[in-house]
Amino acid sequence: MTTPEPxxxxxxxxxxxxxxxxxxxxVLLGVGAMARLWLGPVGVSLDLQVLGLRAHRLAIxxxxxxxxxxxGVLLQALLRNPLASPYIIGVSSGAALGVVMGLAGxxxxxxxxxxPLAALVAALATLIIIYGLSQKRGxxxxxxxxxxxxxxxxxxxxxxxxxxxxxxxxxxxxLNRWMLGYIDEGLSRxxxxxxxxxxxxxxxxxxxLGRSIDVATFSDAEAHSLGLHLPRLRLGLFGVAGLLTAGxxxxxxxxxxxxxxxxxxxxxxxxxxxxxxxxxxxLCGAALLVWADVIIDLADVGQGQMPVGIVMALVGGxxxxxxxxxxxxxxxxx
Amino acid sequence: xxxKLTELAxxxxxxxxxxxxxxxxxxxxxxxxxxxxxxxxxxxxxxxxVAEAADDLAAAVERKLAAIARVxxxxxxxxxxxxxxxxxxxxxxxxxxxxxxxxxxxxxxxxADAAAPYPSLTLEKVIALxxxxxxxxxxxxxxxxxxxxxxxxxxxxxAAQSGRIARLSGQTIGLPSTTVVDTTLKLVSLLHxxxxxxxxxxxxxxxx
Numbered sequence: 001m002t003t004p005e006p007x008x009x010x011x012x013x014x015x016x017x018x019x020x021x022x023x024x025x026x027v028l029l030g031v032g033a034m035a036r037l038w039l040g041p042v043g044v045s046l047d048l049q050v051l052g053l054r055a056h057r058l059a060i061x062x063x064x065x066x067x068x069x070x071x072g073v074l075l076q077a078l079l080r081n082p083l084a085s086p087y088i089i090g091v092s093s094g095a096a097l098g099v100v101m102g103l104a105g106x107x108x109x110x111x112x113x114x115x116p117l118a119a120l121v122a123a124l125a126t127l128i129i130i131y132g133l134s135q136k137r138g139x140x141x142x143x144x145x146x147x148x149x150x151x152x153x154x155x156x157x158x159x160x161x162x163x164x165x166x167x168x169x170x171x172x173x174x175l176n177r178w179m180l181g182y183i184d185e186g187l188s189r190x191x192x193x194x195x196x197x198x199x200x201x202x203x204x205x206x207x208x209l210g211r212s213i214d215v216a217t218f219s220d221a222e223a224h225s226l227g228l229h230l231p232r233l234r235l236g237l238f239g240v241a242g243l244l245t246a247g248x249x250x251x252x253x254x255x256x257x258x259x260x261x262x263x264x265x266x267x268x269x270x271x272x273x274x275x276x277x278x279x280x281x282x283l284c285g286a287a288l289l290v291w292a293d294v295i296i297d298l299a300d301v302g303q304g305q306m307p308v309g310i311v312m313a314l315v316g317g318x319x320x321x322x323x324x325x326x327x328x329x330x331x332x333x334x
Numbered sequence: 335x336x337x338k339l340t341e342l343a344x345x346x347x348x349x350x351x352x353x354x355x356x357x358x359x360x361x362x363x364x365x366x367x368x369x370x371x372x373x374x375x376x377x378x379x380x381x382x383x384v385a386e387a388a389d390d391l392a393a394a395v396e397r398k399l400a401a402i403a404r405v406x407x408x409x410x411x412x413x414x415x416x417x418x419x420x421x422x423x424x425x426x427x428x429x430x431x432x433x434x435x436x437x438x439x440x441x442x443x444x445x446a447d448a449a450a451p452y453p454s455l456t457l458e459k460v461i462a463l464x465x466x467x468x469x470x471x472x473x474x475x476x477x478x479x480x481x482x483x484x485x486x487x488x489x490x491x492x493a494a495q496s497g498r499i500a501r502l503s504g505q506t507i508g509l510p511s512t513t514v515v516d517t518t519l520k521l522v523s524l525l526h527x528x529x530x531x532x533x534x535x536x537x538x539x540x541x542x
Contacts, residue, residue: 044462049490053457174419177454182422185457186485304453305422 013210018276021269025283032290033058039297053185059192060183061289061308064252065262067199067244069285070206072259073278074241077213078234079131081145082264086123086245087256089149093156094126095119095242095249096179100160103175104167116191119246126152127238139220181255181309183293195247202240202247203282209237210275217272255309257316258285264323288312349381356451358399358431361510365392391512394540398515399438401536402522405529406440412525414441415465415493418473418508420483423455431510432471439521440529441467461489468493469524472503500524 014022036058037051044050068086075084075091086092098118101107107114130152134145164175206213215228223230245259266280292311299306335352343350353364353375365388367377379388414436416426426432427448436443444463445453460468468486482499493499502520506513515537523530 040458041456041462044458047490050458050461053461057456174422174424177419177422177424182454184421185423186421186483188484301449303450304424304448305456305459307422 013275015270015276018270018273018280021266021280022276022283025280025287029062029283029287029290032287032294033062035294036061036290036297039294041297056187056189056192057183057185057293058290059196060187060251061293062286063192063196063199064248064255065258065285065287065289066203066282067195067248067285068255068258069262069281069288070203070278071241071244071248072285073263073274073281074206074213074237074244075259076263077217077274078237078241079134079145080217083146083260084149085256085259086241086248087254087259088153089130089146090153090156091123091126091130091242091245092249092254092256093153093160095123095246096254097156097160098122098246099250099253100163100175103178104163106163116194116246116250119250120243122156123246123249124239124242126156127242131238177307178253179309180307181253181312182305182307183252187251192251195251199244199247202244203278206237206240207275207278209233210273210278213237213274214272252289252308255312257312257320258288261316261319261323262288264320268323288315349376351375351378351381353378355510356430358434358510358514361431361514362392362396365389395512395515397540398537399435399518401540402515402518402533403438405533405536406438406522406526409440409526409529411440411442412466412498413444413464413492414467414469414525415444415460415463416469416471418452418471419454420470423457423460424452425455426471427451427453431514432508435514435518435521439518440526441521457485457489460486461491464491466492466496467498467500467525469521470499470501471507472501473505473508 037054038046040046040050040054071091072085075086075089076082079089086095096119098121099115101118101122102115107118110117130145130148134141134148160175160179212228212233215223215226216230216233218226220230248255262281262284263277266277266284270276270280289308289312292308292315295311296306296308335350340350342348353360355361355364363375363377365377365379367375367380367385377385377388379385379391382388416432416436418424418426418432425445425448426436426443427445427450428443430451433443433446433451444465470483482494482497486499487494502517502524504517504520507517507520519530519533519537522533
């Protein structure tokens with residue numbers, strides 16, 4: 001049996017390889033942001049208002065991409081399952097259910113806070129149900145967790161469709177398109193700022209707890225022996241993962257693959273240490289969504305604005321399959 | 335038509351006819367029937383045994399629409415962006431009955447050259463289109479309080495600067511049916527308010 005590395009060693013938080021990757025991701029993000037700000041439809045002159053609209057879209061992409069990627073890192077670590085992501089295990093559809101209840105006008109008594117609050121509560125409730133049903137005496141069956149997640153995802157989807165079925169015309173939103181995921185330009189800047197601040201706080205907290213998360217990936221007994229209070233950490237980080245997912249869904253709908261692809265891509269390059277992994281994934285997620293939005297503008301297929309969720313699935317799906325294939329037979333996850 | 339339904343209909347002696355309705359011509363063809371390849375698709379009226387009444391109804395709808403078009407023909411046509419969804423912004427494009435009745439109501443659809451019947455838009459695209467009027471087609475019950483969408487009202491476009499962002503509400507406005515006459519009259523009231531009474535009278539006089 002190998003001895004786990006102590007939680008608090010004098011190893012530096014960031015190694016040279018971590019910093020190099022972050023520089024590369026920052027450059028990618030920066031170039032994407034510039035492209036997002038400068039490129040646009042033909043016939044639009046770049047004035048302050050247009051720049052403001054593009055900056056608004058850019059902010060939404062940055063926040064949602066970063067938040068979803070970090071939520072993916074946290075779920076993979078806490079559930080000890082490399083295939084866990086907000087989209088696959090149903091946390092995104094839980095948050096979407098909360099938003100749809102708001103869109104259907106069921107939460108007007110909560111005022112402007114209705115949709116964000118419902119998204120958060122539904123995302124957390126989904127996480128609690130998945131965690132509760134897939135663990136026995138503290139041990140989580142990885143396959144069982146995925147199956148529970150898939151089923152809960154289907155149930156959330158069915159409830160969303162039921163709400164739409166009850167009042168198909170009264171929702172004020174094209175639900176089919178919203179469910180594909182798109183960057184909602186109509187969101188007030190205060191919602192974007194609020195979600196942005198919350199996301200930044202969540203990513204900051206997760207980064208601060210990076211070394212504890214490293215320990216939490218060992219067995220419960222090992223983690224306890226290293227002085228980690230696992231239940232408290234899990235509770236806190238589940239809350240953060242739910243918060244990040246709810247915020248992202250509020251901004252861009254339930255899009256997939258960001259929370260799955262980015263943690264794996266970054267982990268492939270810099271390894272499993274969570275402090276750099278969280279920051280790297282946040283940068284990777286933000287860059288991925290910003291570039292997806294640039295592609296939407298460039299790839300006009302005549303049907304108007306393509307939902308960003310389609311781009312993510314078309315790009316993210318094959319990338320994940322490639323990563324999965326390259327790891328097959330090594331006895332490990334991607 | 336699903337194969338199973340065709341089989342079931344054949345067993346039970348039911349008639350099954352399928353109508354694809356996007357344009358006004360499609361809607362009228364559904365009433366009257368039309369040739370389709372080698373065969374003929376009977377109209378709804380014919381299928382129900384009231385072919386003559388259906389023909390009359392289709393002719394009356396066409397006459398009324400033509401009467402409205404005559405009233406609005408001489409007026410300058412405002413450039414109109416008609417939205418069927420605000421989240422995401424989804425517009426009325428060409429090849430649809432809504433595009434056609436916009437024209438009859440005296441408007442120029444700014445999305446007339448779009449490649450899709452109902453394309454979605456970004457706010458930047460709305461700025462590029464510079465519509466004179468934006469009409470939000472609200473197919474819900476229309477009972478809720480309404481205000482011009484903030485993201486549109488703040489844009490540097492003629493429609494926002496002149497406050498011409500309006501809602502057209504009603505459950506039937508999305509139906510390519512005989513109700514298109516009412517919808518067209520409502521559009522005239524929004525686009526050319528001074529012609530509304532004249533258009534209504536023209537419709538009444540077109541009634542047999």
